[in-house]
Amino acid sequence: MLPEHAPAFDESFDIAVIGAGVVGCAVVRRLALAGAKVVLIEKGGDLLSGASKANSAILHTGFDAPPGSLELDLIKAGREEYLSLAGSLGLAVxxxxxxxxxxxxxxxxxxxxxxxxxxxxxxxxxxxxxxxxxxxxxxxxxxxxxxxxxxxxxxIIDPWTAPLAYLTQGIALGARFLRNAELLEGRFEDGWHLSTTAGTVKARAVVNAAGLYGDIVDGRLGFTPEFEIxxxxxxxxxxxxxxxxxxxxxxxxxxxxxxxxxxxxxxxxxxxxxxxxxxxxxxxxxxxxxxxxxxxxxxxxxxxxxxxxxxxxxxxxxxxxPASESKAYRIFCRPEKRAVTLGGIRSTGLSAALGLAQHALGLIERFALSLSAPAAVPELCLPNLIETQPRDWQQPEHGEIVCHCEMVTKREIEAAFESPVPPGDFGGLRRRTRAGMGRCQGFYCNARLAQMTRGRLREPLAVGDEPT
Missing domain, CATH: 3.30.9.10 (D-Amino Acid Oxidase, subunit A, domain 2)
Incomplete structure (x- = not known):
């Protein structure tokens, strides 16, 4: 039974995507580009709260992928799209x-x-x-x-800015990002009623991109899981x-x-x-x-x-x-309940994410949702964090440098909080700016960061600081 105390959102969505890892963020972008009204549901306080935050940041060619596999096809498609987007979205290559x-x-x-x-x-x-x-x-x-x-x-690429760019473009096209919203249960009655810790969400279709919890989420949606993480x-x-x-x-x-x-x-x-x-x-x-x-x-x-x-x-x-009992990706489509599962996406997820998003859209097209692509796609270019291109501290009037190990400016930190997808926790701030990631691991800058983030994070850096 769905908890009666959980509030319901007034709006309903075409598609709910569960899991804000790199695959979920890429899927949100692709569906929004196709004209879907999308909501991204994430149990953590920010995107990349799970498996996607820790990887080797390599954009693979697929030279060693299983021959003839879907994984190979999606790595190649994802890599090709990533390289084509790099200039327009400011992605590192x-x-x-x-x-x-x-x-x-x-x-x-x-x-x-x-x-x-x-x-x-x-x-x-x-x-x-x-x-x-x-x-x-x-x-x-x-x-x-x-x-x-x-x-x-x-x-090699920046593994954190890429999914942020995907989600940011999705939000510019009307997608919603629901954080701190663990899926508790789903019920399909000519559409999905998804009970989360942040309320009930209604959507015509659902995509499970829950990574380490992919099999559990399938179970909570009422399916018998066909794979084991x-x-x-x-x-x-x-x-x-x-x-x-x-x-x-x-x-x-x-x-x-x-x-x-x-x-x-x-x-x-x-x-x-x-x-x-x-x-x-x-x-x-x-x-x-x-x-x-x-x-x-x-x-x-x-x-x-x-x-x-x-x-x-x-x-x-x-x-x-999120390895599984099989080396292959564990992808399932259930047209009768308008559900797609993208499971078992192991070490190649960063490279294949955009390809997986293309594949998910192809599966969703079987659901006859009558989507209409937007007339225009908003342009965006996220701040650069990599060393082979100019950083903010090298620009005129950069102002205070807060983190000297990684040369992070106050201007960059403020911009992160003013962005369409502000950080929800300290890990999210670090991944958006590199603050606290250098030699001292925040020993010298954390006090200043605690001042700057007071009232802005769900879990404050300083004891006694409560979010407003």
């Missing part, structure tokens, strides 16, 4: 290229098959290199390198900016049957990332960092690029990927 590195003769024997699979997947810009030739393209690599595949078109934890180490000069390219391992392995790669923010681990667990909420695993990552990074040994660690973090 840094073309570093990648090297798939073999550190033994046994691994080297697998490279030809990996390259052949990549070409079969439509990725032509591949080259087999000797260890010597690979080190010419990246001198910092260990001399133990036996051979490598150069994947010239792999990119099995969270996979990945721990990461972020090295100081001094490491960036030694890692100009993404360094990928030869994958195994179980995992793609540990990656060493530059970030768009001027650091170097080492990770992730791959650890199965049942907890869908807590992703702990463990000293032994982090020490192993640091040791592995120094084995790959010896100059990384001894470079200070800026941050450590862990994220959970």
């Amino acid at each position: 840094v073309n570093t290229g990648a090297l798939v590195c073999a550190w033994s003769d046994k691994e080297a024997e697998k490279l030809e098959a990996i390259a052949a699979q990549g070409r079969d997947n439509g990725v032509s810009n591949l080259a087999l290199l000797s260890g010597t030739d690979a080190r010419i393209t990246m001198p910092g690599l260990s001399e133990r390198l036996v051979a490598a595949i150069e994947v010239a078109d792999e990119h 099995r969270p996979r934890k990945g721990q990461f180490v972020v090295l100081d900016k001094a490491a960036y000069a030694h890692v100009p390219r993404i360094v990928l391992p030869v994958p195994t049957e179980i995992t793609k392995g540990v990656v060493v790669c530059p970030t768009a923010f001027g650091n170097v990332l080492i990770g992730p681990t791959a650890e199965e667990q049942t907890d869908r909420v807590r992703a702990t960092v463990e000293s032994d695993a982090l020490e192993n990552l640091l040791a592995r990074g120094a084995q790959i690029v010896p100059a990384l040994e001894g470079i200070p660690v800026t941050a450590v973090y862990a994220g959970l990927r």
